Amino acid sequence: MKGLISTKLLKILAIWSLIPSYLVAGGAIGYGLDRWLTTFPLITGAGILVAFSLAVHDMLRLKKEWH
Numbered sequence: 001m002k003g004l005i006s007t008k009l010l011k012i013l014a015i016w017s018l019i020p021s022y023l024v025a026g027g028a029i030g031y032g033l034d035r036w037l038t039t040f041p042l043i044t045g046a047g048i049l050v051a052f053s054l055a056v057h058d059m060l061r062l063k064k065e066w067h
Contacts, residue, residue, distance in 0.1 A: 011062075011066055014062070015059050015062055015063065016059075018055045018058050018059055018062075019052070019055045019056075019059070021055075022051040022052065022054055022055035022058075023048055023051050023052060023055070025051060026047040026048050026049075026050055026051025026052070026054075027044060027047055027048050027051070029047050030043045030044035030045070030046060030047025030048060031043075031044045031047075033047070
């Protein structure tokens with residue numbers, strides 16, 4: 001039986017869901033550290049930048065792995 005959604009579409013969704021999930025996690029961790037250390041918005045910004053770079057790295061790794 002063939003699935004309702006193609007595996008190619010699922011792979012594309014998996015790759016593009018990395019960016020928002022990483023950014024939310026990096027922002028939340030950075031915000032929590034900023035609140036604790038009273039340095040807002042320094043660590044939040046750094047957390048978002050690090051999360052974005054990790055998301056791009058994982059996207060490229062998955063793309064290479066699947067092709």
